[in-house]
Amino acid sequence: MKLRAVHRILGVLILILFSSSCASDLDYNQVYDIKLEPVFIANLAYFDIPADEFVTGGMEHTVITDAPTVDVFNDKFFRDNLKRVDLFFEVNNTINRGYRIDLVFLDRNNQPVHSTNFTVLAYTGVENIVTKTEVFENATLDLLKRTTKITFTLTMFAGPPLNENSTGSLKLRSGVTAYFVVE
């Protein structure tokens, strides 16, 4: 008699638990819809050249150049997931000579894929800043992704002669804003 009662109580309790419980519909396949769209910012390049570096032993260097490796856009993750790149440049000249800065983006065969340039006037005591933002998408972005090197060429325009005691500097700051879409 008692056993049957126990049985019944247990049965009813378990029945109540499971019949009153419910579960909303879940769809775990949704994880395949995942789409990450992070936007990262970073430095691209930087230099700050004092006026006296344009002079050695009284001789002016009117053209100086360097071609450092910049192969980050060529990385597989970037090639696959990068959807847009903004390059920001700011040139600040405090030397009393004008300059032209040429940037040539080269691929692995040293073929130019993109180029840009800035002309900045001689410093006359007022702030002398040139800025530029370039946006790379689709075809231009595909070219950027082939970049493995950037050639920086500085050309100094004619003007009052510089010497080892000349003041001021030519400064470039450049940043990247990289828009990813990872699916």
Next chain:
Amino acid sequence: MKKIIVVFVLFLSVKSISQNKQILYNFTSVPQSLLTNPGSDVKYNWYFGIPLLSGISTNVGSSGFSAYDLFADNGVDFNVKLRNVVFSTTRKDRVVLNEQIELFNGGFKIAGDQGDSYVSFGMYQEFDFMSYVPKDIAILALDGNRDYLGKVFNLGDLSVKAEMLSVFHLGFHKKINEKLILGARGKIYSSIYNANSTSNSGYIYTIPSTQGVYEQMIYSDLQLNTSGIAKYDDEDYEPNAVKDITKRAFLGGNLGLGFDAGLTYYPKKNIQLTASVIDLGFIKHTKEVESLTFKGAYKYEGVIPKFSSGNSAENGYQEFKDAIPLDTLYADYTTWRPTKFNTSIQFSFEEEVSEDCNCLNYDPETIYKSAVGAQLFVMSTPRTPLVAFTTYYRRKIFNSLQMKATYTIDSYSYKNIGLGLSSMFGPVNFYVLADNLLEYKDVTKANSLSFQLGLNVIFKNSKK
């Protein structure tokens, strides 16, 4: 890449709570309560568990979000739900999963002049998973750093561990006198696999700068230790997981030692105090170990042309990869088991003078019909310990049916109501324990659920 993200999200989605077995603890009509306190005041002549069915236990829980929040089939874009979950949780929120199945379990009494002794033994398989929400890393993956100038992203938010192991145990308890029972249990752990990345640190920040556009710094001290997993990564290896798991489960894995201890004390006939410490132990991982490290520091300035020399060798990206290399190590390591501490106080009432009075016996379950009590549970985790407080009411409904109702407060929930029933049909003991009963109205929205059930054969005092 996509695969990694999917796995990562699946990890996040596993729900879990701690390993608090608040209903089973000190519920002495169920023999498995000996596994939560080797000094439990049990009263059987002998028992054995029905193999594979004697103890099935799962705990799943997540603080801060539920499976529904992430996977509800409600037409909302998954990415929106993912963002909501990431931004509504904190680095302290966690996902825990624990599962145990007893392969065999048994025990018998050794009658003695001073007091009875009790031997219990068995083997169970256990799976543990625990992950904190890696909030800052998730924000970086979702949003990047553009909108977070000045924020220091904490790489230490990454804290995750998973382990499958089998446990062989042998316990002994002795009634020292009428008031005190002491118990201890030795354990041998055989780890089937382990993955462990819990002592991470590091940061990433980006702040505006006058030199360069930004000042960017990354410092990383990340390490993932694994054992028993590496060879599945090898393309030449033909996996035979069943054979591997069986072999490792039976002491062929990475071995460890552990210890449980507990006591039951009756300062008065109707007052009972208990305490236990469970899984004070470690596993030494020496076989099939493989660790990945991502350690170093780098200040990223971008490329800096060197006009004076004209041939700059500088390559910022390569420098970064060299400064913080991804290395693989094959060094032994030791993991500590999550140690659990339980304690309780119980007041019994409604004394019952039964016809087969065993008046020297202090067992509250046979001479008191009802009891109320409070329990405290503490478990070690990679960060701050997990604490849960339970009050309960225990009632003997019939001689063959015991009930324990619990109310538990912990970091997952403040409205956790649980119920346990243990019945005897002849020598067959069937028990079912479930908590968070209020959440059963929609289990997908629950932050934690635990469930235990099993079948045992128990022979009590034959004097009856």
